[in-house]
Every structure is written in C-alpha cells, then in structure tokens.
Amino acid sequence: FQRELMKRSELNQKLALEQYKYERENELNQDKFRFFTNLSHELRTPLTLILGPLDRMIRNTELNNKMRQNLLLIQKQASRLQKLTNQLMDFRKYEIHNLKLKAGEENVVDFIQEIGVAFKHHARMKQISFELVFEENELKLYYDRDKLEIILVNLLSNAFKFTSSKDSVKLKIRRNSVEKASKLMISGNSPNFSHFGEFSAFTKKVLEIEVSDTGVGIHQNQLKHVFDRYFQASNIETISVGGSGIGLEITKNYVELHHGCIMVKSEVGVGTTFYVWLPMGKAHLSENEMGSDFKSNGEKVPKQVEKQSQKKYAQLLEVFEQVQPKPDLSTILVIDDNPEILYFLQESFEKNFNLLTAQNGKIGLEKAFKHIPDIIISDIMMPEVDGLELCHQLKSDVRTSHIPIILLTAKVSNVFQAEGLETGADDYITKPFDEKILSIRVKNLIESRKKLRQRYSKEFNMLPSDIAVTQPDEEFLNKVIKIIEDNISDTNLKVDRIAKEIGMSHSVLYKKLMALTDLTVVEFIRTIRLKQAAVLLNKNYGSITQVSHEVGFTDPKYFSKCFQRFYGVIPSAYKKEITLK
Known part of the structure; x- marks a missing residue:
C-alpha cells in the first residue's frame, strides 16, 4: 500500500x-x-x-x-x-476576438487563379513545375478576400520554400461533399476536425483547396505540431530558408474564421499536402460576418448596353476599332476577356485616345507588337496568356519595352503588386476600380514619359540611362547611338540602314525612338552629330568647317545654323567660350 x-x-x-x-x-x-x-x-x-x-x-x-x-x-x-x-x-x-470575417460572394475560381498566376513567375525563377487544377470554372463562395489571400499565399509560399528546382507544386480546387471530406480528414491530421462538425449541419458541400509539393516532407511524429506557434520541422534546418514560425498558425486561424478546417499529410523525401475545406452557402455565417458581395469589375456597364449579350459587345467593340485613328491623340490598348469591361473602358477613353481592344492576352500581344501603342491597360486573369506573362514578354522585347503597362486585378496585397512590378508593370490597380482614378493614373504615366522625352531633346548631357525606363530601352538607345557614332562622318547615313542594323522595321524604329526621346530618327541622328561636334570643339579639334565635315554635315553654314538652334550660340562663339575657360 x-x-x-x-x-x-x-x-x-x-x-x-x-x-x-x-x-x-x-x-x-x-x-x-x-x-x-x-x-x-x-x-x-x-x-x-x-x-x-x-x-x-x-x-x-x-x-x-x-x-x-x-x-x-x-x-x-x-x-x-x-x-x-x-x-x-x-x-x-x-x-483577443477583435478580428472579424467580412465575407462576400464571388466566383472563387477567378480569385484563386489570379493568386496562382502570381506564383507562376516565382515558379519560373526557381525552376519548379507549378500546376493549377480546377475541376469547375465557376464555384460561388462566401469568403473574406484579404484572409483567403493570406491562407493561400502562406500555403503556396511554404510549398515553394521547401521544394527544390526540378520538383513540383500543385494547387487544386474542387467542390466536395461534407461526407467525403470528413472521411479524408479522419485519415489524416486535422487539428480542428471537431470544428468541422459545426457547419456540417448547414451545408452538404465544401470547397476543397489542396496545395501539394514534392519537397522535403515532415516527419510523422512532428505533423501534430505543424500549426503550433514558432514550430519548424527538424529536418528542414539545413535548408537555407528563414521563417517566423507563425505563418501556418495564422493560416489555421483564418481558416477557422471561415468556419472551415485544415489538414496536413506528409512523408519525408516524398512531399507535403495541405487540405483546406471551406463551407459553401451562407447558412453558417452570422449577420456581422457578412460583407458586401464583390464585383468582378469596377463599374456598371452603361445602361444602353447592359442587357446586350457577349456577342453583341464583341460586335460593338469591332465597330469602335474601325474608327480612323487621330494622329494628334495617344493610342491606348485595353486587354480584358470581359467584353463588358472593354466596353466600359472604351467609353471612358474614346474621347481622348485612339482605342484598341483585345479579348485575351495572345491577341493583346499581337496588337501590341503590330500597333506599338502609347499605353496598355491589361487584366491579369485572361485565357491564352495571362497579364503577368504578357507584361513580362512586352517588357523583355525591345520593340515594346518602353510602353507603360497598368495591370488590373482583384488582389490588394503588396505581394501581388511586387510580382506585377517585377515583371515590369508600371502601375497596379485593384478591382473594383474607380474610373476617375484609372484616368488619372493613365494621364500621369503618359505625362511623366512625355516630360522625360522633352528633357532628352532639350538637355545636352543626358545619357540613355537617364531616360530609359527598362534595360532593353537603355540597350536599344546605346545601340542606335553607337551605329550613328561609328558612322558619324558618313553624310549618307540613312534611317533604313539603322533600322536594318537594329533589326526593326522603319515604322517600329520611328515609334520607339519618338516614344523615348521625342525625336524622329533624322532629328536623333542630327542631335548625336551636334553633341559630337561640341566634344570636338571642346578638344579644339580644328576649324568649324573641319568639325562640320567630321560629324557628317556637308554644308558648314547649315551646320552652324543647327548648332546655334541646339546650343543657343554659333560654333565659333561656343569655341571661343571654351578657349577663354
């Protein structure tokens, strides 16, 4: 005892x-x-x-x-x-129970697809195969945009963080029954399985989000701690990645705010899969958890066309594009697969711009290369080619790298703005957007580029790096300048020769140079000649006639006239000022 x-x-x-x-x-x-x-x-x-x-x-x-x-x-x-x-x-x-859910109804497939698109660029950089799988194109769900975004970003960021190049990450979305989801949860480790039963009485269907990777995996005896604060699996200590250890706990709590459940399955050396289940319908939501429904676009379509079919919108847009362009107006290309938004933006910009439209990214690329517009507005989520890929291709191509691009998106996070800016986007506007704000952004981008061009055409010592917005722009200007300088004394240097050496058509070269410098090709050649003349005069190279011939002017009097127009003094006075200094 x-x-x-x-x-x-x-x-x-x-x-x-x-x-x-x-x-x-x-x-x-x-x-x-x-x-x-x-x-x-x-x-x-x-x-x-x-x-x-x-x-x-x-x-x-x-x-x-x-x-x-x-x-x-x-x-x-x-x-x-x-x-x-x-x-x-x-x-x-x-x-402390102050964070509330603000759920609105929307097609969640579009929302999740856009998040996936943002990670495609990241996958390409890390050489990881990334696949998005959607069993349906439309799944209506009540959810909080900000919090679902954080859930998905945390899960995808984790998957990419612990997956090496040549491996794969998959994001899969589908509708599932409560019964089937329950069986899957029983087979794995769900820290909030009991919570799942709370909403099973309200709905028979759930949205199932599956994020899987073929990365390092987690030991079985550690899986139960994955959602604990500050937890980091012991087998990933050798991986050179950092983390706060609270991302998955935040994810779990945001899932629970949606009255949902999360589960993880993993095997070391095989990979990890996270499952998230969110109830469909709205019976599980209290009144103070409901926010306003999200709109897919920023504004209402004009009343006179709001009942028109998609086909009718497309026909109307074709009519608009048949209008003869006005040479004194800038050209704007709007790319969106929603014809209602295209029509709305057409109404917004047709008075002040020549308007071009495209209903997917592939057509948008074709029109951008063909017409070289002054500015582009593009949605991110589009068939054929998405907005981030479109932006990447246009900014990487010397013909179009100078064109300002505004991306339209449903995302509000800085993460997605950063992804957009990484591909070269000049601005990032979230939906729903305000027509006036968009118009101001467009105007500001065009005005800022115009001021930059004017500076180059007026200031004597500006370099290509001072006005180039992208690396291809700087390389293009340096290449054109080198061709002119290598042939500076050749009085027969023609535009066609420069276009051929650059690898552009005459018209594309003209538009590109005008967009960057506000000068025609002939004016640009003359400007380089005059700048080189100033260099020679500074070095006391020889007589004014000798200098004029050296930089490709056959008539010294015409050279003096051009020099005075550019520098404000005749060559002899300029040379005298240099000598006195």
Whole structure:
C-alpha cells in the first residue's frame, strides 16, 4: 500500500512538473508574441514613412533606369516587411476576438487563379513545375478576400520554400461533399476536425483547396505540431530558408474564421499536402460576418448596353476599332476577356485616345507588337496568356519595352503588386476600380514619359540611362547611338540602314525612338552629330568647317545654323567660350 502511495505521489509530482513546464512554455510563447506584436506596432509608422517617399521617388521622371530598379527592390522588401507586421497585428486581434470575417460572394475560381498566376513567375525563377487544377470554372463562395489571400499565399509560399528546382507544386480546387471530406480528414491530421462538425449541419458541400509539393516532407511524429506557434520541422534546418514560425498558425486561424478546417499529410523525401475545406452557402455565417458581395469589375456597364449579350459587345467593340485613328491623340490598348469591361473602358477613353481592344492576352500581344501603342491597360486573369506573362514578354522585347503597362486585378496585397512590378508593370490597380482614378493614373504615366522625352531633346548631357525606363530601352538607345557614332562622318547615313542594323522595321524604329526621346530618327541622328561636334570643339579639334565635315554635315553654314538652334550660340562663339575657360 505504501509503495502504491509513493508511485501515486511520484506520478502527481511528474504531472505537476509537466503542468508547470507547459504553463511556463505558454507564458514564454505569449511573452514572445507580445514582444513581436508590440515591435510590429512600432514598425508600422516608420515603414509607412519609408514606403510613401519611396513611391514618390519611383514615379520621379528624373530617375535613371538603374536607380529605379534599386528603388523597386527596396520597395519590394519593405512591402514584405509591412505585410508581415500587418499579419502579426491581425493575429493579435484574432487572439483577443477583435478580428472579424467580412465575407462576400464571388466566383472563387477567378480569385484563386489570379493568386496562382502570381506564383507562376516565382515558379519560373526557381525552376519548379507549378500546376493549377480546377475541376469547375465557376464555384460561388462566401469568403473574406484579404484572409483567403493570406491562407493561400502562406500555403503556396511554404510549398515553394521547401521544394527544390526540378520538383513540383500543385494547387487544386474542387467542390466536395461534407461526407467525403470528413472521411479524408479522419485519415489524416486535422487539428480542428471537431470544428468541422459545426457547419456540417448547414451545408452538404465544401470547397476543397489542396496545395501539394514534392519537397522535403515532415516527419510523422512532428505533423501534430505543424500549426503550433514558432514550430519548424527538424529536418528542414539545413535548408537555407528563414521563417517566423507563425505563418501556418495564422493560416489555421483564418481558416477557422471561415468556419472551415485544415489538414496536413506528409512523408519525408516524398512531399507535403495541405487540405483546406471551406463551407459553401451562407447558412453558417452570422449577420456581422457578412460583407458586401464583390464585383468582378469596377463599374456598371452603361445602361444602353447592359442587357446586350457577349456577342453583341464583341460586335460593338469591332465597330469602335474601325474608327480612323487621330494622329494628334495617344493610342491606348485595353486587354480584358470581359467584353463588358472593354466596353466600359472604351467609353471612358474614346474621347481622348485612339482605342484598341483585345479579348485575351495572345491577341493583346499581337496588337501590341503590330500597333506599338502609347499605353496598355491589361487584366491579369485572361485565357491564352495571362497579364503577368504578357507584361513580362512586352517588357523583355525591345520593340515594346518602353510602353507603360497598368495591370488590373482583384488582389490588394503588396505581394501581388511586387510580382506585377517585377515583371515590369508600371502601375497596379485593384478591382473594383474607380474610373476617375484609372484616368488619372493613365494621364500621369503618359505625362511623366512625355516630360522625360522633352528633357532628352532639350538637355545636352543626358545619357540613355537617364531616360530609359527598362534595360532593353537603355540597350536599344546605346545601340542606335553607337551605329550613328561609328558612322558619324558618313553624310549618307540613312534611317533604313539603322533600322536594318537594329533589326526593326522603319515604322517600329520611328515609334520607339519618338516614344523615348521625342525625336524622329533624322532629328536623333542630327542631335548625336551636334553633341559630337561640341566634344570636338571642346578638344579644339580644328576649324568649324573641319568639325562640320567630321560629324557628317556637308554644308558648314547649315551646320552652324543647327548648332546655334541646339546650343543657343554659333560654333565659333561656343569655341571661343571654351578657349577663354
């Protein structure tokens, strides 16, 4: 009996010790989290003050290409830091029950597809195969955009983080029954399985989101801790990736805010699969969890055409494009697979622009290369070629790299803005969009490029790097300048010869050079000749006649006239000023 009492006492002591350890660990975790959230709160103000001026600097027309690229890199990293601090603050609100769901109804397939599109660029960079699988093109769901975005971004980011090149990641979306989803949950590790039963009485269908990878995997004995705060699997310590250890806990909590469930299955060396189930319908939502329904576009279609069929819209748009372009107006290309949005934007811009439209990315690319428009507005989610890929191709091609591109998207996160900017997008506008704001953005982009062109045509010492917006633009200008300088004394240097050496048609070369410098090809050749003449005069090369012949002018009097128009003084006076200095 005494031995039994000793065993019981010993067991009680162990239980008390374990309870003490648990409480102390919990207190320590809470202290850590309070520290991080307090730090996040303090970081929000300086980050705002960093990002605000950064945005203004990036839009500054006087920036050269290299400086703009460096600022974009700083902006991307600061935006990621801001995103993390905002998540920590939201997570703290969740813990004290202040974070609410604001669910609206929308076709969730479009929303998730767009998130997938943003990761395609990332997959290409890491040489990882990325597949999106949708069993249906339309699945209506009540959800909170911001929170579902965070759920998907965290799961996909994790999948890519722990997957090496040549491996694969898959995002699969489908409708499933509560019964089948329950069986799948029983077979795996679902930390909130009991929560699943709460909404099974309200609906028979769930949205099933599956994110799988063929990465390093997680040990079976650690799976139950995957959603714990600060947890990181022991077998991934050798991988050179960092993390806060709270991403999956945030994901789990946001899934639960949707009254849903999450589960993970994994095998070391094989890969990991996360399942998320969200209830369909709205019977599970309380009144204060309901927000306004999302609109697929920013504005209502004009009343006179709002009842027209898709075919009718397409016919109307064809009529609009048959209007003869006005030479004094800029040309805008609008690319969207929704003809209603195309029609709406046509109404918005037809008075001030020559308008071109395309109903998918493939046609958009063809029209961009054919017409070389002054600005492009493109949706991200489109058939054939998506908006990010379209932007990447246009900005990589020397014929179109100078064209400002505005991307339209349902996403609001800085993550997606960063992805868009990485592909070369000049601006990023979320749906629903305001017509006036879009018009102002278009006007500002065109005006900023115009000012840059005017500066180049008027200032004497500007270099290609000072006006080029993209690397292909800078390379193009340097190549044209080199051709002219290598043939500077050749009085027969013609536009056709330059076009042939550059590998462009005469018309594309003309449009490209005008877009970058506000000069025709002939005017640009003359400008390079005059700048070279100034260099020779600075070096006291010889007489004015000798200098004029050296830079390709056959008539010294015409040379003097052109020089005076450009520099404000005749060559002899310019040479005298240099000598006196």
